[in-house]
Amino acid sequence: MDHIAHIKNTGGLDNESVTEETVSEHCKKTALLARSYSAPFNMESTVFVSALLHDMGKLNNDFDGYIKQENGIKRGEIDHSYAGAKFLLELVSNDDDKYKKEVARLIARIIISHHGLNDWYTRNNDDYFDYRCSKNERYDEIKSNISELISDSKLDELLNKAADEYRRIFEKMKEICCAKDRKQYFTTLAFYHGLLERLTESCLIDADRTATAEFMEGIEITEPSEDEIRRNWLDMKQRLDNKLSKFSGSDSLISKLRMNISDRCCAFAKNDVGIVQLIVPTGGGKTLSALRFAIEYAVEHKKERIFYISPFMSILEQNGDVIREIAGDDNYLEHHSDMYSKIIDNKHKSKEEVNDELEDYELRCRHWDKQVICTTMVQFFDTLFSSRTEALRRMHRFTDSVIIIDEVQSIPIRCVYLFNLAMNFLSEFMGCTIVLCSATQPTFEQCKYPIMLDKDSSMTGDYTKDFEDFKRTEVVSLLNNQGNTYEEAAVICMDKYRENGNLLFVVNTKTAAAEIFRNVTQLNDEEEIKAKVVHLSTNMCPAHRRKAIDDIRRMLDNNERVICITTQLIEAGVDISFKCVIRSSAGLDNIAQAAGRCNRNGEDDRRNVYIIKLKDEYIEKLGKLKEAQRQCGLIVRKYGCEQLLSVDIMKRYFRDYYEDCACDSNGDMLEYQIRNSNYSLLDLLSCNIIFSNDKGNWKSRQAFKTAGDNFRMIDNNTIDIIVPYNEEASRIIEALNGETTISQALELQRKAQQYIVNVYDYTFKKLAENDALNEIKVRRDEKMYIYALKKEFYNNATGLSTEGKPQEAMFV
Structure with a gap:
């Protein structure tokens, strides 16, 4: 009897005609795909075995009854991911080849994780791998049907090849480990070993899902020759x-x-x-x-x-x-x-x-x-x-x-x-x-x-000569011990604007951008020849920011007078050129990137970039920016501004900045310290000495799930709010407030991406206190909400505001 992996209805609504895919058919198709994915890094046999045995746990009558809906067993009640792992460990238990045993353990972990990553040791020092491999549900029956997938001799042949693959890659890992001490050596080696597991896991997961989609949905994925x-x-x-x-x-x-x-x-x-x-x-x-x-x-x-x-x-x-x-x-x-x-x-x-x-x-x-x-x-x-x-x-x-x-x-x-x-x-x-x-x-x-x-x-x-040839700016320090208030900074901004005809002012926080924008706007109103004052920050939705940047480009191309007050979102990658730039003190790389928006195309011989310290700018919540700002100040005092943006000075800055961050009182900040814990992501993804007290099993202690759940390249503990930037945004909000199907709601939310502002919890609470939000229940059967901002809390100039004001003309 061939056991069944998948069933699909091919007879329409009556469900009388179905097509079955056996476990053998699915596993062999998955194995061929996975092997092709792994060929470029020479782990074909390792990945082939993992794919061939990944659904071995389906070789039993209970799973057949479940897939045919004949026995009342529900989804998830049969653990089909442990059996292949357990079988492999038993198979090599008496083998003398250490690499064969180790690759068997690697394959076993891949099989267990093919529906999701795991912590091999948990916070309670429990060995999760040992727990999964000690299970026995239907195991004797499953084991008796292994011949549906592969013969004993063929499997042993593949495992021998896999052992050779693993030995070669592991020896290379040891060769390239750059380490000054034993802890650093094993951390590096275990980290590489963890990435190898992820890589091979990737091949199995992609092959499994692709093979399943090909059968269930008729989707054929072809690779180019x-x-x-x-x-x-x-x-x-x-x-x-x-x-x-x-x-x-x-x-x-x-x-x-x-x-x-x-x-x-x-x-x-x-x-x-x-x-x-x-x-x-x-x-x-x-x-x-x-x-x-x-x-x-x-x-x-x-x-x-x-x-x-x-x-x-x-x-x-x-x-x-x-x-x-x-x-x-x-x-x-x-x-x-x-x-x-x-x-x-x-x-x-x-x-x-x-x-x-x-x-x-x-x-x-x-x-x-x-x-x-x-x-x-x-x-x-x-x-x-x-x-x-x-x-x-x-x-x-x-x-x-x-x-x-x-x-x-x-x-x-x-x-x-x-x-x-x-x-x-x-x-x-x-x-x-x-x-x-x-x-x-x-x-x-x-x-x-x-x-x-x-x-x-x-x-x-x-x-070196490239930087000399492309030097189009001079950095000028306006730093002083006291710093400047927002009002004083606005006065400096207007003075430099009058000298140059247009100006970019880059700050570190949204609050600083809004305050300086307000002060500069007031001063600009007193000017005989007024500039167009533009604000940019992430309090504006993406569609609003794009329009503002397009407007700035158009005005600069037409030689119109413009002052732009912005956060650092404009610094990297935005192809725009001002005659003068002021940069609130930050890291030296920030100064250099801001300078890249000044005289960008060499319109003039040299133009000035000014560094200023804002007394009231609160940057404590911006990660290590305060330390970067301090290092930049030290560099300016030690070397002056003449060669401030040179490659040599930039290297000194980064070296000193990284050294200080590595010696932080809260631990080495470059390791990705997890908040409110005593461990880092680097530890969890390498030796994991926090969760595991098994000192001999350093290769396979990674806590992949906990590390992955905590990993954020950027802090995104924010809440999405749809803002009524224009008529289309308002129509989307109105439609979401009405009766929608799940697919309609999903389509509307996708359309709303360009009208979303992300806010932190403290801003969200303030908006809620001021009755600035409409709560929209997306799915009536579940507690799933999205939030829309009321019109009076979105400003055409500065975007989202926690203090609502009536707008005569909301849309631009």
Whole structure:
């Protein structure tokens, strides 16, 4: 008798005609897919065995009765994930080959976790792996049916091959461990071992879900051939060359300098590259240069994919269309939340066409199977560290790819060690080529857990002259011991504006932006020739911010007078150029990024960037910004401002900043300390000495679920509020307030993404106290709510306000 894994109705509403898929059919299909996913990192037998045995627990009559709805057993009542693991451990229990035993344990963990990651040791020091492998439910019956999947001799042959695969990769892990002491050595080794488990798990989860979808939904996922991949790379190379040829003939000095950098990046693709830096001054055209390298490298070294990773939506929005144009629609995926509203809001397509596009988009986001993928740093980090299986299943797609990480200095301080070690793993074990892009390169290679840069780590060689050639600003310190009030800062702002004709003022907090905007607006009203004063902050919804930035660009292009007061959201990636910039004191990298918005295209010989200290700006809740601000002040006092933005000074800043953060009174901040606990994510994902007192089992103690549940690349303990920015936003709020089906509510929420403001708990409470919110129950049968802001609490200039004021004209 062949046991059943899945059943689908093929006879319409009467349910009389069904198609069955046996456990053997499903497991063998999954195993073939998983093996193909793992081929680039040479773990085929390991992953094949895990996939072949992952549903071994379904080889029993009770599961047949459940799947046929004949015995009253409910979903989740049969544990089908333990049996394959238990069987493997029994099989190798008397084997003398230690690597065979270890790879069997690895495969067993993969099998147990194929529906979700686990903590192998819990907070109570309980051995969860031992608990799962000690179960006996229906085990004798299941074990007696193993021949449906594989013979004993074939399984032993595969395990021997798996042991060789594991031995090779583990020996390499030991070789590349950079450690100053025993604790650091084992932490690094265990962390790499944990990433290996995640990687192999990714292959199984993706293969299992893909095989199931193929059977249940008739979805067929095909992978392009090597010839197709190569043809696509060559087509992209031709399109990029055509685009660059338009710049190469320009007489503009800036264009010539950018082409020189681009040519050096192209030439660098001849090398074998692991992890390198692309250090390009702001305005130096690093995105196209990095993309040119990536395509050239993919052609030269037969890579499968290119990933472009951006920390900010503003950068993705700016660069996404350019990259899509070069990649071609059929080879390109842009994965971020705003894409849903872009698809839904397409007025040129019918509802059926939009639904088809949305369905295809969601499928591609699950698989990441396009050749060029642009996504956010959040998606990138979630794939590596989150506990969500929908993120984890994509991890194997990084294999054999070129990964461009833009504005790498934006990686939060608490994620530095995790990032460094993960990049080492991607490069050494997954065949990835990683390009770290920034004008302000952090000193990751000097950390306690360092990133392993190539010996020839600069793609452009000696970049000193690039920074001299692109120097378009002078930094001037207005720092004093007392600092300036918001009123005094507004006066300084107006003085510098009168001298220059337009001005950008960047601050650290939304409160500071709103206060200075208010004061500058009042002073501007007294001017004979008034400027247009524009506010930017995350109190404005994305649609509002985009319109404001577009308006600023238009005014600057028309040489109109404009003052922009903004938080740092404008600093990286926004291609905009002011004649003067004032920056509230922050990290040196923040100063450099703000300077990149001044005289960006070399309109003048040199323009000034001023640093100011705001007395009333409260930054204690902004992570380590206060420490970054302190380090920047020390650098200014020690070296002055003349070479403040040079590469050497920037390296000194990051080195000192990281050293101070590593010696914080609350622990090493670069380890990702978990709030209200005595442990870090680095510990949970390596030796896990907090949860486990088993000193001999250091390779498999990781608390993947607890670590993944706690991981946030950025703090997002916020509440989404839909704001009535314009008529469309108001219509969405009105529709959500009415009677909707689940699918209609989901579509409306996707449309609302561009009209959402995220607020922290204290702001939410204040809004609630002021009766500023409408509570919308999305599903009538459950306690699921979303919140909409009342009209009088959204200001056309500054966005969300906790103090409501009547508006004569709410929509702009």
